Amino acid sequence: MHRRIAIGGFQHETNTFCPLPTVWQDFQTPGAWPGQTNGKAIFETFAGANIPLAGFIDAAAPECDLVPLLWTAAEPAGYVTREAFDRISGEIVLGIAEAGPLDAVYLDLHGAMVTEDHDDGEAELLRRIRAVVGPDLPIAVSLDLHGNLSRAFFERASCVSIYRTYPHLDMAETGARAYRLLSELLERGEPFARAWRQVDYLIPITAQSTMHVPGDRLYAMLPGLEGEGVSSIDIAMGFPPADTPDTGASIFAYGADPKAVDGAVQAMLDALHEAEPAFFDPLIPAREAVCEAMRLSEGATRPVVIADPQDNPGAGGMGDSTGLLRALLDEGVEGAALSMLWDPQTACAAHAAGQGAEIAVSLGGFHPDSGGAAIETSVRVEALSDGTFPFTGPMYGGSTARVGPSACLKIIHDRADIRVVVGSIRCQNADQAMFSAFGIIPASQRILAIKSAVHFLGDYAPIAERVLFAKAPGANPCPIDEIAYTRLRPGIRLGPGGRVFAR
Ligand SMILES: [Zn+2]
Known part of the structure; x- marks a missing residue:
């Protein structure tokens, strides 16, 4: 039976x-x-x-x-x-x-x-x-x-x-x-x-x-x-x-x-x-990660990937942190793409303006205390999407992305050449579709900035020249000894070889 x-x-x-x-x-x-x-x-x-x-x-x-x-x-x-x-x-x-x-x-x-x-x-x-x-x-x-x-x-x-x-x-x-x-x-x-x-x-x-x-x-x-x-x-x-x-x-x-x-x-x-x-924590300051990525991308045929683990929405980051984007802009990076910045307001404004429009936006930064201030800039709306598209990578493949109204924006900047995908529903970038659904071919970028901690490796490691982990502000603190614990069990150590927690 x-x-x-x-x-x-x-x-x-x-x-x-x-x-x-x-x-x-x-x-x-x-x-x-x-x-x-x-x-x-x-x-x-x-x-x-x-x-x-x-x-x-x-x-x-x-x-x-x-x-x-x-x-x-x-x-x-x-x-x-x-x-x-x-x-x-x-x-x-x-x-x-x-x-x-x-x-x-x-x-x-x-x-x-x-x-x-x-x-x-x-x-x-x-x-x-x-x-x-x-x-x-x-x-x-x-x-x-x-x-x-x-x-x-x-x-x-x-x-x-x-x-x-x-x-x-x-x-x-x-x-x-x-x-x-x-x-x-x-x-x-x-x-x-x-x-x-x-x-x-x-x-x-x-x-x-x-x-x-x-x-x-x-x-x-x-x-x-x-x-x-x-x-x-x-x-x-x-x-x-x-x-x-x-x-x-x-x-x-x-x-x-x-x-x-x-x-x-x-x-x-x-x-x-x-x-x-x-167990080695690979985080380096965002600005350093960007400089290192620029150096590594010279003469490379594949993109250098910079992860933004502390703002990984797949671990409770908000996805609106601007630290890594700020570092890319400050260094005047050419040929970079970032996905996905959680910003329903900008996505909505891009849809209202239409493809090809140039608009002034305030990018991300809804939680300035944990994720840094919004970035005020002008952008050109390069692509629009309702945010429903198939995932294609080894982890999410077979499932459908639903990131809501979303857009690819090219930042208008005198030095930098950077595209940002903005979306309305928080979603980790663990799949190349988070770029390709917006007309960005990940493999042809010099630098990919990705809001994910580790899951992205499944789909991106095979196309990456190198992978770097940037330390930028966000609500997913990664270095254990920087996390403001008050309630762990007594005796546990704060990270490999770390000090003993005491209440
Ligand atoms: Zn997990």
């Missing part, structure tokens, strides 16, 4: 330093992902998408009766409001309560949700579900690589699978792994032996990529630690811009043999300690 599994997803990565609260409407509005999708529409909306739920569905559908609940995600920002969390988790819990007899629940969660009331939103969601289904029903969870998880979460989830790539290229694959682990649990008929440990230092987000040392080496160890008695072991690297007692990396393992499971987690913890000095 087919097993009945209720499936759903509720994703948010909460940057508690971001000034913008995350409200219910943010979970309804499509952005990099579709807005809230309910019931059977899930099957059609996510078919072929690189998200965990889609991978889970593909793996499970031939063998199971799936009961679709809802799936929703909001662009990373500040605390999830009580209203948003209660309403969406309430719908999930009600859906499970009304689903009839179930063999299991699968949830596609992020792992770094912080709400106005709860430091660990995922742990609270599981508490509410357990209140309905009891302590024994298997609940399988897949997580983003950036989760900040608590012991309460670990105890309430029956098994956990986590992305193994950053940029996250394996999201759908992680959903499929979550299904295989859940199947094994259901076959087994009793809970897994399990182990969990938190790592005692914070890892800067810009040092977490699995395309570089030491992330590549650490993640490559995981399959080797699985095997006899160990069904699964995964690492969450943590999401540093969140001021909670459980911020930081943690390791999860499940299997049949308690000793082997514990040994695998300990081996991974030891490896993370050994790797500590190798």
Whole structure:
């Protein structure tokens, strides 16, 4: 007989330093992902998408009766409001309560949700579900690589699978792994032996990529630690811009043999300690990054890419920070393009003026305290878009961008030759379509300025002469020792080799 599994997803990565609260409407509005999708529409909306739920569905559908609940995600920002969390988790819990007899629940969660009331939103969601289904029903969870998880979460989830790539290229694959682990649990008929440990230092987000040392080496160890008695072991690297007692990396393992499971987690913890000095934060001041990019671009045939990680909307930056653009202008750079500056007002003005018009604008700078002042300048409107276009890169490919009314603007300047893409809905630039949809061919630019921390590497590293990481103002602070923590757990170290946090 087919097993009945209720499936759903509720994703948010909460940057508690971001000034913008995350409200219910943010979970309804499509952005990099579709807005809230309910019931059977899930099957059609996510078919072929690189998200965990889609991978889970593909793996499970031939063998199971799936009961679709809802799936929703909001662009990373500040605390999830009580209203948003209660309403969406309430719908999930009600859906499970009304689903009839179930063999299991699968949830596609992020792992770094912080709400106005709860430091660990995922742990609270599981508490509410357990209140309905009891302590024994298997609940399988897949997580983003950036989760900040608590012991309460670990105890309430029956098994956990986590992305193994950053940029996250394996999201759908992680959903499929979550299904295989859940199947094994259901076959087994009793809970897994399990182990969990938190790592005692914070890892800067810009040092977490699995395309570089030491992330590549650490993640490559995981399959080797699985095997006899160990069904699964995964690492969450943590999401540093969140001021909670459980911020930081943690390791999860499940299997049949308690000793082997514990040994695998300990081996991974030891490896993370050994790797500590190798986690290197690559940020250099924006002005220096621009000068270095100009030097490197002399005679280069490929663009030099400058990332702006501290204003990455994919981690709770606003996307309106002007620091890197200011540095490009001040240095009089020729042949640069920046995407995407979040500026609904300028996008609207560009649409009103029309293609080819020259207009005076005030670019970005809505949060001058965290992101720098607006840039007053004149621009020529080179391209206009409704902001709906297909992503084409390895991470988001198969999904549709929805950045709202948007435009390519050429800044009118006596020395610099710079184009800026402005959009109305905050969106990280992790895909070349964020330029090409506006008529800019990324590979033919001298310098590409990109609002992203690491995800952009998936699509841009293959075309880049070099990649630099600029330190410009923004609401996604990257150097750990510059983050104004007050609530971390005592004893954790502020970055690799960093000082010990004390309240
Ligand atoms: Zn992530």
